[in-house]
Amino acid sequence: MNVSEKIAIIGGGNIGMSIAQGLVASHVYEPQQIIITRNTSDLPKDLHENGFSFTDDNKKAVASSRIVFIAVLPQLAHAILRDIAPSITSNHVIISIVTGVFISEISEIISQDICIARAMPNTAIKIRESMTCIASNKKDCQDFEDIISLFNALGKTLVIDEPLITSATALGSCGIAFFLRAIRAASQGGTQIGFHAEDAQLIAAQTAKGAAELLLQLHTHPEDEIDKVTTPHGVTIAGLNEMEHNGFSSAFIKGIVESYLKATKK
Numbered sequence: 001m002n003v004s005e006k007i008a009i010i011g012g013g014n015i016g017m018s019i020a021q022g023l024v025a026s027h028v029y030e031p032q033q034i035i036i037t038r039n040t041s042d043l044p045k046d047l048h049e050n051g052f053s054f055t056d057d058n059k060k061a062v063a064s065s066r067i068v069f070i071a072v073l074p075q076l077a078h079a080i081l082r083d084i085a086p087s088i089t090s091n092h093v094i095i096s097i098v099t100g101v102f103i104s105e106i107s108e109i110i111s112q113d114i115c116i117a118r119a120m121p122n123t124a125i126k127i128r129e130s131m132t133c134i135a136s137n138k139k140d141c142q143d144f145e146d147i148i149s150l151f152n153a154l155g156k157t158l159v160i161d162e163p164l165i166t167s168a169t170a171l172g173s174c175g176i177a178f179f180l181r182a183i184r185a186a187s188q189g190g191t192q193i194g195f196h197a198e199d200a201q202l203i204a205a206q207t208a209k210g211a212a213e214l215l216l217q218l219h220t221h222p223e224d225e226i227d228k229v230t231t232p233h234g235v236t237i238a239g240l241n242e243m244e245h246n247g248f249s250s251a252f253i254k255g256i257v258e259s260y261l262k263a264t265k266k
C-alpha cells in the first residue's frame with residue numbers, strides 16, 4: 001500500500017472514529033492522511049486536536065482520497081452514495097461498513113467498475129484488536145489485497161462471501177457487546193463475593209482475555225480447556241452447571257440469532 005495516499009472516512013461516528021484511531025495506532029497512517037466527514041462542521045475542539053482533518057463535504061473528502069470508507073447509518077447510505085458518486089474515479093476503492101447495504105446496491109449507484117468491499121469490524125479496531133470479516137466484488141486484484149492488509153494491521157481478518165456478512169455482523173460486530181456484558185456480569189458477581197468493582201473488573205477482563213488467548217494461540221477447543229479446570233465434585237463444575245441450568249449457553253446462542261434476524265430485516 002502506498003502510505004502517502006489518503007483515506008476518507010465518510011461518517012466519523014463510533015465505528016468511523018475507531019477505524020481512524022486504529023489506522024494511526026497501526027503506524028501505517030498519519031492522522032494527516034485521514035479525512036473524516038460528519039454531518040456538521042461544528043465539531044468539538046478535542047476532535048481536531050488529534051490531527052485528523054474533518055469536513056462536512058463528502059465530495060471533497062472523496063476527491064482527495066483513494067480509499068473511501070462508508071461508515072454512516074444504513075438509512076443515510078443511499079443518499080450519501082448518490083452524492084459522492086460523481087467524485088468516484090476508477091482509482092478509488094470503497095469499503096462499506098454499513099449494515100444491510102449490498103455491494104450490488106453500492107455498485108449500481110457508483111456506476112464504476114472498481115473494487116467494492118463490505119467489511120464488518122468491531123469497535124476493538126480502535127486498539128487494533130478487531131475481528132473483521134470482509135467480502136468483495138473483486139478478490140483477485142491488488143486493491144483487495146490492500147484492503148486485507150489494511151485490516152490485518154487492525155486485528156484479525158476473515159474473507160467471506162457477502163451472504164455471510166449479516167452473520168458476521170451478529171457474531172463479530174454485535175458480539176463485542178455480548179462479551180463485554182459477560183465481563184460486566186462476572187465483575188458484578190466478583191463484587192458480591194468481596195472485590196471492589198475496579199478489582200473485580202480487572203480479574204474478569206484479564207480472565208476473559210486469557211480464555212480467548214488460550215483458544216487463539218493453542219487452537220484448542222473450549223471444552224478441552226474447560227475440562228482442564230473442572231475437577232470431580234469441584235468448585236468450577238458446580239458454578240458452570242448452575243449457569244447452564246439458568247440458560248447460559250442457550251441465552252448466548254439465542255441472543256446471537258436474534259441479532260442476526262434483526263440485521264436481516266435492515
Ligand SMILES: NC(=O)c1ccc[n+]([C@@H]2O[C@H](COP(=O)([O-])OP(=O)(O)OC[C@H]3O[C@@H](n4cnc5c(N)ncnc54)[C@H](OP(=O)(O)O)[C@@H]3O)[C@@H](O)[C@H]2O)c1
Nearest residue numbers: 011012013014015037038039040071072073074098099173
Ligand atoms: N458501531 C459499531 O460497532 C459498528 C460495527 C460495524 C458496523 N457498523 C455500522 O457502521 C455504521 C455507522 O455506525 P456507528 O455506530 O458509527 O453510527 P454513529 O455513531 O451514529 O455514526 C454515524 C456518523 O455518520 C455521520 N453522518 C451523518 N450524516 C452524514 C452525512 N451526510 N455525511 C457524513 N457523515 C454523516 C454522523 O455525523 P454527526 O454526528 O455529525 O451527525 C456520525 O458521525 C452503521 O451502518 C452501522 O451498522 C457499526
